[in-house]
Amino acid sequence: MLRIYGMLDSGNCYKPRLLMALTGSPFEHVEFSTRDGSTRTDTFLGRNPIGQCPLLELEDGRFLAESGAILNYLGEGTDFVPADPYDRARMLQWMFFEQNQHEPAIAVRRALTVYPERKAAATPERMKTTLERGNSALEVMDRALGGSAFFAGERPSLADIALYPYTRDAAEGGFDLGPFREVTAWLTRVEALPGFKPKEWTPAG
Template sequence: MTDLKLYSMPSSGNSYKVRLLLALLGRTVDTIDVEYEWESLTRAKAEGRLPFGKAPVLELGDGTLLPESNAILFWLGQGTRFVPLGALEQARMLSWMFWEQNQHEGVIAVRAALLKYPHRKAQATPERLAELLTSGHALLKVMEDHLSGRDWLVGGHVSLADLCLYAYTHTADTHGGFDLAPFPALRDWLGRIAALDGYVGLDA
């Protein structure tokens, strides 16, 4: 039994990062597919379950709706090993999570979306794809440089920052066409996350 409902897009990294944290915490959730199940999407919109018009949204037992993936991560992570204890470390964690949304996702995830979704095909011009490829490799280099000589993005333990950035980074090559070969520290970091107890993949 669970008192949580997750309105989720199965192919979305933003929805996946929430499902991953829930799995790592051993928490169960009723998942409602609002990507491939048209009836579920229509009902969710009609009932006001998607406050910002998109998934993911976590519905709590009392009916409270919590949108935005990283806000959901922060709420679920409170009091767990995925949130550092110190205020400075928490702030550093949040800085990576903010960077993921305003820098990383807008390039890494967008290039993958242009290549995958038919309704985005008109935007997938050679010039745009090339621009995103260059920008994306620069962003991955930022992560590579930071992870060189350390296991995790913040402190000595896995945190929400790692899970947040893992979501779109781990498919950057297969979905977005980015070359991860030049980034050994980043690839090792991806492997450490995939080895966590309770880990589930994007398609789980």
């Protein structure tokens, strides 16, 4: 059986769990934390030299890191990867946007806000910058969703799964989603998808 090593509180680790829930695919969740040193052991570093989660273990013993790569692997052959080349490229466009524009602002500001060990890095300048950049990313998303139900068209794709977790938790970082009506409507559409499970869900829970 596939195993996903991850931290329940992490949006990046939630992404593959959410995809597996939406596709009804069996897997085992193995809880690991980057905060307690468990991903810095020799054993874990032998599996992923970066020492981060999520980490996917295939049934043949191979390992795959990085949430976007894991989503692409697990999404192969599912309805969450568009068949049309252009729509598939649009999906990837938004997945790259999530990693390059969205996460470095919204997820980072949340981490600086909620994790005590990150408080020292939460300087006024950094909090101001991440707030501005995060709101800019939300504005881009809001405009894009004004013309379609999901980011790669009228059907959900891996792009929506990639963007959902940290957008859903943006308020924990001090972001006000109220002005972004298209984004809040999209969050509701994602949560209405058959098989949807919240971040705290695991196959055993």
